[in-house]
Amino acid sequence: MNFKVLILALSTVAVGLVELIIGGILPTIADDLNVSYSSAGQLITIFALVYAISGPILLVLTSKIERKKLYLISLLIFLISNILTYYSPTFTFMMGARVLGAMSTSLIVVLSLTIAAKIVTPKHRAKSLGLIYMGISSSLVMGVPLGILISDLFNWRFIFLGIALLSVGSFVLISIFLEKIPGEKAVPLSKQLKAVASLKLGSAHLATLFMLAGHYTLYAYFTPFLETELALSSNWISLFYLLFGIAAVSGGAFGGILSDNIGTQKSIIAVIISFAIVLVLLPFTTFSLVLFIPMMMVWAALSWSLAPPQQSYLIETDPVTSDIQQSFNNSALQIGISFGSAFGGLVLNQTGTVSYMSWFGAILVVVALLCAIFSITRKPKEEENQSLAA
Template sequence: MNLKVLVLTIAAFTVGLVELIIGGVLPQIAADLGVSVSAAGQLITAYALVYAVSGPTLLAFTAKIERRKLYLMSLVVFILGSLLAFWSPNFGVLLLSRFVTAASGSLITTLSLTIAVKVVPENYRARVIGIVSMGISSAIVLGVPLGVLAADKLGWRILFLFIAIFAMLTMFVVYKLMAPIEPQQVMPLRQQLASLKNTRVAGAHLVTLLMLAGHYTLYAYFTPFLVNVMNMSASWISIVYFFFGLSAVAGGMIGGMMSDSLGAKKSILLVVGVFALSLFILPFTASMIPLFAVLVFIWGALSWALSPAQQSYLIDAAPETSEIQQSFNFSALQIGIAAGSAIGGVVISHTPSVTFNAWIGGGIVVLAFVVALYTLFHKSSSRRTDGHGQKSGSKLEPNFGGD
């Protein structure tokens, strides 16, 4: 593998780790800082919200800055935010660190992708995008379960020190190996927002938002579920997260195959529908480990299986702004994570058991299914928009992924 691509992948892994690892150590953070588990869960909410807003906003504001310089600046801020989390004497400081790492992390992830395609030949560009994206999914497979074990032995703070060290090494290698990269012209934020006037595109983003909201209503509090409902130790919790991560990575491949064979429309409906069903059933399998493992695999796989179909859908629905829509869809994903984490915190505080999180989450995903049905089959009179938010002449008919 190209060494530069490897470094960028490690950076993506590190950023993914900062966001995802919190869910695995919520009880430790809550106990150490003297807050409730639901309050600690808002660390996920805060990160996701800041990430969603800062991604497109900071890219627009930093459009004229040389990319290598911007990457190094973002890494410096990210390192400071991680060290702040390591040192944080109270919940307020830890929350502040989440704001800092989310804003800088949003730039690091985007720049990792854009720089990666510039350091390889054109015929390898699609491949390196997949490799860098795997850095984030690898944080689920390896980072979260290892983090749970490390936090159990050394405390949760050490995780953020390790993350800061990884980021420092990345910064050093980028400084040594990367040549300056001039920025390309970026569409102004106002014109980017205008592209959302296409109601079919907006509907797709809403489906992503609602599905992730339902997912994180339980996933953000999955550790309390495993501890309180299933009485699992840290070692078993780590194994469950590792298994979930493997299924999530497999889900991306499964989703791509489904989209290619069934078409985007059928894939979206199938993934969202079965995902809702898995959340409703999961609590009933807590005393049946083999069946629980099957449900966790389905849940994990489908949590990532929607993305390929959505990408195909967005390219078909708005080809003129497809790259921007990918960015907006990731922002919708982050808003969904924030909403789900917040809702899950309210549910866990006002219900007798964390099992209600799964059922409330399933209800939210059912709403995503309804929105998907409307988006895919409603004969809208809205028209395609070009990159400047202007309407084109032809109406957009429901044609997704070859369906």
């Protein structure tokens, strides 16, 4: 594996931690800053929204800037945001620091994806993107337990000091090992937005959104699911989250390897279909840990297996706007997480049980499948124009 891609992946781990790591310590933060639990929860909501919106916008505005320089500037801003969070005297001050962190994080992640795709040969592209997504997924799934551990041992503020130190390490590695990469020729914003809104590319982004929404319909409420269906204690639940996290991290690598071997389109369809089947079967395995644990780990791995082939597919479909496509797809992922969590809450309120929430998630995954098939079966715009001209 390309050592530079590994450095980029490690960088995404460092910056990705900041999003959800406070999820398990919101009560502690709320008490320290004298706000309600619901207000403290907005620290996650605002971060996700700013992350999703700012990524594509910042990528367009900075398209001409040399990529390594832009990456280092983004890391520096990210470092400052975490130091500000560490010293936050009020909730409003911390919210401002989170907004700054979300903007820099969104740019660092999409730069990691676009640079990784450029510094390897096309046949290894999906595998490299898979490694980047291993970094993203590991930070998301391991952030909550890591935050709880650090908060219990020290103080919640030390979490952000630690993340700041990790970003310093990333800054040093990027400075030393990553070569300069020229900025892209500016593509008019109207042309990029038109490409994103096209039937072929737009439906591909929707496939990502609904896939993650289907996943988070259950995963956002995984703790009550384990408590209700398997009667697990808190210690066992922590172990299950660890197993889930290990499997989820491996999913990015699996998706990349699969895509490089059978192609992006077949991989996308195979992953989505398999994911829907697993969500349907999951409730039938809760009577036995011997059946449930392997099924859970397959579910976890597949949840992050779509991203590498999907990103490669976007690059193949429209190379000219590939950077903005990758950014929008990353935003679609974030929106899918938010939508799935909200949808799962609605299902829970209406049904009063978590037993069959995975089935509702599977419905959203089927929608993702339909979007993916629709996208794959559309002709690229160039071919459409040629057909019309003929």
